[in-house]
Amino acid sequence: MSKLRVAVLGAKGRIGAEAVRAVEAAEDMELVAALSRGDKLETLVEAGTQVVVELTTPASVMGNLDFCVRHGIHAVVGTTGWTEERLAQLGTSLAASPETGVLIAPNFSIGAVLTMKFAEAAAPYFESVEVVELHHPNKVDAPSGTATRTAQLIAAARERAGSAPQPDATVTALDGARGADVDGVPVHAIRLRGLLAHQEVLLGGEGETLTIRHDSLHHSSFMPGILLGARRVVTTPGLTFGLEHFLDLG
Numbered sequence: 001m002s003k004l005r006v007a008v009l010g011a012k013g014r015i016g017a018e019a020v021r022a023v024e025a026a027e028d029m030e031l032v033a034a035l036s037r038g039d040k041l042e043t044l045v046e047a048g049t050q051v052v053v054e055l056t057t058p059a060s061v062m063g064n065l066d067f068c069v070r071h072g073i074h075a076v077v078g079t080t081g082w083t084e085e086r087l088a089q090l091g092t093s094l095a096a097s098p099e100t101g102v103l104i105a106p107n108f109s110i111g112a113v114l115t116m117k118f119a120e121a122a123a124p125y126f127e128s129v130e131v132v133e134l135h136h137p138n139k140v141d142a143p144s145g146t147a148t149r150t151a152q153l154i155a156a157a158r159e160r161a162g163s164a165p166q167p168d169a170t171v172t173a174l175d176g177a178r179g180a181d182v183d184g185v186p187v188h189a190i191r192l193r194g195l196l197a198h199q200e201v202l203l204g205g206e207g208e209t210l211t212i213r214h215d216s217l218h219h220s221s222f223m224p225g226i227l228l229g230a231r232r233v234v235t236t237p238g239l240t241f242g243l244e245h246f247l248d249l250g
């Protein structure tokens with residue numbers, strides 16, 4: 001069987017460099033290009049790329065995806081910075097190239113995907129819920145894409161369940177002291193040397209709390225998800241948001 005022709009964008013970055021190694025090690029894949037900032041995107045076409053793994057920056061991702069979709073190259077995207085406006089813009093590009101698939105995964109690690117699922121399930125059963133994400137200090141965006149998505153899923157679950165607004169008697173607060181408000185869920189971002197990517201979802205009810213915590217200790221935690229995404233996206237046209245759609249989580 002012919003190998004899947006995969007390229008990595010952001011190949012010299014922290015996760016991109018790990019993805020290059022993972023694709024090279026995958027028996028069913030061939031790494032046909034590994035591009036860094038300033039490299040020509042036309043290389044992707046010349047190399048016969050079927051799937052791009054996009055791991056760059058929020059400032060670069062839209063231009064890269066526009067090129068890929070216009071050329072019918074499928075994409076697996078880990079880069080953060082997704083807003084409703086950006087998703088709509090991508091949707092418009094995909095509508096003009098209906099056979100192309102794009103997977104955007106706020107997090108490729110199975111533990112983080114499960115954290116989101118567990119938090120979504122638990123949220124309606126507790127009065128209070130807050131998200132704390134902790135990352136290495138070189139991260140350029142806050143809060144993390146994972147924390148933003150987690151808070152959105154929590155808020156949607158609480159809305160579906162008709163949950164009351166969270167109790168919070170704060171009258172005065174320094175700017176930022178109560179975190180960022182993501183659909184009514186406070187999200188706190190910590191940047192600390194020594195950390196990689198971590199998240200806690202804190203839930204509180206009368207006389208009890210529940211803490212759901214996930215730790216990515218190495219970039220290898222994201223690789224099985226990236227490889228799975230690359231295999232599946234070629235037969236999944238359109239936009240898929242979240243790796244959970246490619247997993248059988250019940």
Ligand SMILES: NC(=O)C1=CN([C@@H]2O[C@H](COP(=O)(O)OP(=O)(O)OC[C@H]3O[C@@H](n4cnc5c(N)ncnc54)[C@H](O)[C@@H]3O)[C@@H](O)[C@H]2O)C=CC1
Nearest residue numbers: 010012013014015036037056060078079080105106107108
């Ligand atoms: N979804 C997930 O599971 C994960 C997502 N990420 C996200 O991936 C992105 C990259 O993270 P890191 O590797 O830590 O950042 P990084 O800063 O180490 O790497 C980004 C790389 O992309 C390069 N780059 C920028 N523009 C480019 C362009 N137009 N073409 C090619 N390369 C370009 C930069 O020069 C840099 O080498 C971030 O948005 C991060 O949040 C990171 C880890 C896991």
Ligand SMILES: O=C(O)C1=N[C@H](C(=O)O)C[C@H](O)C1
Nearest residue numbers: 080106107139144145146197
């Ligand atoms: O920048 C990172 O490192 C990570 N970014 C993603 C995010 O913003 O959620 C995924 C993971 O947290 C690592």
